[in-house]
Amino acid sequence: MTGHRDPYPRMIEVTVPGTTLRGNPLGDPCSRRIPVYLPPSYGDNKRFPVIYLLAGFASTGQSFMNYSFGRQTVPEMANALITGGNMAECIIVMPDCMTRYGGSQYVNSVATGLYESYLVEEVISTIDSTLCTLAERKHRAVAGKSSGGFGALRLAMRHPERFAAAACHSGDMGFELCYKPNFPAAARVLEQYRGSIADFLLSYESALKKPQREFTLLDIIGMAAAYSPDASKEAPGNIRLPFNPHTCEPIENVWQEWLAFDPVEMIEREEYREALRSLNTLYLDCGTLDEYNLQFGHRIFSAKATTYAINHHYEEFMDSHSNTSYRYAVSLPLLSASIAD
Incomplete structure (x- = not known):
């Protein structure tokens, strides 16, 4: 050798x-x-x-x-x-x-x-x-x-x-255990941007120091882009979240799409x-x-x-x-x- x-x-x-x-x-x-x-x-x-x-x-x-x-x-x-x-x-x-x-x-x-x-x-x-x-x-x-x-x-x-x-x-x-517990934290961050994924991304991308507490929402967006994309929407935001952003209740049909992965x-x-x-x-x-x-x-x-x-x-x-x-x-x-x- x-x-x-x-x-x-x-x-x-x-x-x-x-x-x-x-x-x-x-x-x-x-x-x-x-x-x-x-x-x-x-x-x-x-x-x-x-x-x-x-x-x-x-x-x-x-x-x-x-x-x-x-x-x-x-x-x-x-x-x-x-x-x-x-x-x-x-x-x-x-x-x-x-x-x-x-x-x-x-x-x-x-x-x-x-x-x-x-x-x-x-x-x-x-x-x-x-x-x-x-x-x-x-x-x-x-x-x-x-x-x-x-x-x-x-x-x-x-x-x-x-x-x-x-x-x-x-x-x-084990998506029920690894992703679902983060839905409330992601919903709280999204609420600060009036539910606009585009506004969140613009703010996150322009920040010289990325807000650590907002990473959870970025993570969920990334997962939704992979598991539940929405071709009917313009990017950014061409996704479907697996929960209601206002109540954080699961949206079952979208969640089933996630589970397929x-x-x-x-x-x-x-x-x-x-x-x-x-x-x-x-x-x-x-x-x-x-x-x-x-x-x-x-x-x-x-x-x-x-x-x-x-x-x-x-x-x-x-x-x-x-x-x-x-x-x-x-x-x-x-x-x-x-x-x-």
Whole structure:
């Protein structure tokens, strides 16, 4: 193994034209530059498996390279694991699926754009045609945390022809527990803007320091754009909220649309169970102190996966939802081993 010769992460940027995103309702950029980690022996006439690493809500591929004192970036972590002999060499791609609403949830939506198609079709094909990849399903994995974990798990369920392994860190699931408790806080913020999503977004976007207490509403808007878009409305605000903003009572038909995206509901469909059974590796974890109650959704999902004879590994760790990127030190070695030659 030649990995010892390069102690620093080797990073490049790959431009994805974004033809899939042209004409998106929010006018977000189509062409995007995405960061890519290359393993130490890249360039030695070899081809490598690929892990697609999905960022959480309000983050994007560039976020994985954010410096923080005393903590490794994800590329630094991967490089240390590989050079230390604890992880198989692989390429790590960090896509940009950001939208004006803070994220896409990696789904196709008439409110934001075709981000699911963009990722599984255009990003993957661009990477395979640009870099020295092992361009087969058995050499490809997807992973992420929070909304990225949700995206990774959902994409693995919907596109088994693309991915052979998946890791979901604190991914959105158990929507009754993780989203509904935030409806009242979002309604209170929206009331300050006389119920106008457009006015809220204008204020939030123009603020030099984003009001922390208003992030809950942005989060709910982002989820509604993914799960209950409204093509009859002009952007911004081309969504349907799953609750009455005045009384905070649930709107049942809209809420049912949200639940169709919930992994604990999706696993009830045999086609998705078969997709999960086809994976070489399915890894999930969550903090026991998660502020969004995701540990409970993960326990439900894991119990159902066990009932349905879906091979997986689920762990809990003593921490909250934020600043847990160190958990990639567990999943990345597992994924890279399962998609290596």
